[in-house]
Amino acid sequence: MKLGLDRRTGLNRFLTSWKSPEDPGAGEYSFKLDVNGSPQLFLSMGSKWIWRTGPWNGLGFVGVPEMLTTFIFDIRFWNTGDEVSMEFTLVNSSTFSSIKLGSDGLYQRYTLDERNHQLVAIRSAARDPCDNYGRCGLNSNCDVYTGAGFECTCLAGFEPKSQRDWSLRDGSGGCVRIQGTNTCRSGEGFIKIAGVKPPDASTARVNESLNLEGCKKECLNDCNCRACTSADVSTGGSGCLSWYGDLMDIRTLAQGGQDLFVRVDAIILAENERKKTFFHKKMMIVILAVGVVFFMIPTICSSWLIMKKRKGKGRQCKTLFNMSSKATRLKHYSKAKEIDENGENSELQFFDLSIVIAATNNFSFTNKLGRGGFGTVYKGLLSNGQEIAVKRLSRNSGQGVEEFKNEVTLIAKLQHKNLVKLLSCCIEEEEKMLIYEYLPNKSFDYFIFDETKRSMLTWRKRFEIIIGIARGILYLHQDSRLRIIHRDLKASNILLDIDMIPKISDFGMARLFGKNQVEGSTNRVVGTYGYMSPEYAMEGLFSIKSDVYSFGVLLLEIITGRRNSTYYHDSPSFNLVGCLEPMERRQSLGYSRSITRKVKSCK
Incomplete structure (x- = not known):
């Protein structure tokens, strides 16, 4: 692939998005090489810049540091009187890779995972807030690593x-x-x-x-x-x-x-020199103190290892001191350990804790994707460039190691297009983590409840998403070898892949039913109010009907674009379901009326 300007012919090569997923006409997003000043690649919406790579510095584009480590392309760059251009060629000709600029402006690079025969997104623009062009305005620096x-x-x-x-x-x-x-x-x-x-x-x-x-x-x-x-x-x-x-x-x-x-100016320069001198004095004190501490480390490590060996598990002492660099990236997979100890051939691997720490920059705040009832989800990056999602269960989540392993084994055996894919897990000391495929389009609520982003969900696309969710539920209830009750189906637990295909996620509250079991009960009702069936919320009784009820609520939200938990008529008890019940009793929901008019009648 070649991008750039041929000054002799005036030909300018660049990528342009489609107008929409169904319309291949030229869209408003483009990805091109800016030939002014020092050449750099940029992503734009019309004339507005969204993201840029930074200038070419002889080794690569400054803002894409992985070009120097895990990049699969060989790049040739020309800046002459005849042309300003760059050409991408694969280092390994047997590798398949493609670049896609979506109609929503999402720029991603894909590589074929030969093991699963699927395209995996391994690079996207604007990975964190500071990647957004002009995030902090003029004459400023954007730094997500300050911790401030x-x-x-x-x-x-x-x-x-x-x-x-x-x-x-x-x-x-x-x-x-x-x-x-x-x-x-x-x-x-x-x-x-x-x-x-x-x-x-x-x-x-x-x-x-x-x-x-x-x-x-x-x-x-x-x-x-x-x-x-x-x-x-x-x-x-x-x-x-x-x-x-x-x-x-x-x-x-x-x-x-x-x-x-x-x-x-001279005043600012003098102040900076004074600060540097003061900093150097403090560093001398710190170095002396650290020297004393590191003199004691062998003794501390020896004692620590002895105690851990007595417990039969633990990390090596070096793990405590190898989390320092924010630039660290995952270099090796840990050796596979089979989850199923009964001899079944499972392809799922355990990751060592140190490896997960490296992939997530020590669970950096900037890698945080969200938080749920059982823990926090972080974005991670593997050495091959593959992006992952790491769900770190909170220590008070109520799950023991054996329960956690049973849940992992359960999810690992569920393979369906509309279920999120579990890649690995980590159990070490009190840490319990699940490693999933990373889905760049976030969760469904990110689109359906946003006035602007909801316009991307055409009625055809909403219908396709509804069908996908229904297929995933049917697989859990009927088509898999196991019967699973999810118990927490909601918009935020429906993730969307790069092609907006829905995938049911978050099985932390799921329950396994026996072949002939119809109903279960619990004294600990968990889930999200508004999506719970009445018998489950009030009596703790759950069955496949519980998921069907949640799906019905989700269906109403998809059609109306409104949350069920939103209050109508200033009554806390009058939610979206309560608003539509009178229409159902009057049998007026089936009339051919504008969805907007029906929703407005709930205001």
Whole structure:
């Protein structure tokens, strides 16, 4: 595949989305190579940029660090008088890979999983908030790894344009230069920001004849120069990339990135030097303290290992000290351990805890996808680029190890197009985790209850989703070797894959029925009120009818686009089901009336 501009013919090669999944006409999204300034790839909706790769630095695009490690393409880049273009060719010609730009603007790269003969999404644009173009506005840096809760910080010498918006964690207004500062006097210099994706390079100047020191000198000679960096790092650093005017879309990267030198006045520079001196003094104290601690580590580790061996399980002591780098990525699968100890041939693997920690950046907040009744779900990244979802069960979830293993074995034996696929699990000490396939379109409630995103769900697409959910339920109740009652069917537990195919998820509350068992009971009613059948909510009785009732509520939500839990007529007891019951009694639901009019009658 080749993208870019042929200056001789004027031909510009780029990707364009379809108008809709059913209409192959040119859509509003495009993925192309920007040939202005220092070339970079960008994803746009019309003229609005959504995401960009950062400039080409001789090794790859700065904002896509995996190009240097797990990238399956060999990239050739040309920037001459005749053309500015790049060409992707597979390193391994036997590998199948494709790139898709959906009608919803979702850009993803797929690779064929030869074991399952399925296409797996292993790369997508905008992985976290800082990947969104201009997330923090002008003259700022976006860093999701600070742990401070707000990812936006102004560059040295700048302050928020609106302190009120900043305090509300809205950084889109960006930053302006602090009053009284001036970078066009004697004594000014540069402050280095390490490991970042440089600013939007479409207006940057490129001078290939200068080294970094020459680049800084040239920047200082022009009062309008704001920042600079090396244009090519493939040979240790050469060429000059400089910005004149406001800086847009800087972000800190977990790995890779470049050093950006931001120009500041003499006062800011002196303050920064004082902070560095104070920091170095503190570091000396810390180093001395750490030296004492590490002198004691062998003794501590030995004692710790002895205690763990007595319990018959545990991690090696090195696991405690190998979680440090946010740039760590999964390098090896753990050896497969069969879950079924009765000799059955199961393909499911256990992952060591250290491997899951590496894949999720130590359960980083930025990797968090959501939270449910039994735990938190994190996004993970394997060494081959495959994205996974890790469900980390809370320690007070009420499930013991044996119960958990039984549940894992149960889900592992359920294989259906409309059920989420379990890839692996992890049981170590008090940690219990399930590793699922990652589905980029999130859960169904993300679309159906949003005024804007709901427009993507045509009636045909809603019907297809309804049929898919029904097939998944039928498989659980009738077509599988086991009879499973899910007990928590709701919109947030219906996940959507890249093709908007629904997959039932979250079997934490599911129950296994015997072949001839019709009904079960419990003293501990679990699930989501609004989706529970009356006999289950009030008496603890459940059966396949419980799931059918939940499916009916979900069906109403899909048709109306409204939550069942929303109150109507200002009555807490009058939800969506209660609103439609009078219509059902009057047998008016079957009339050919506008869905919108029927829903409005509930207001």
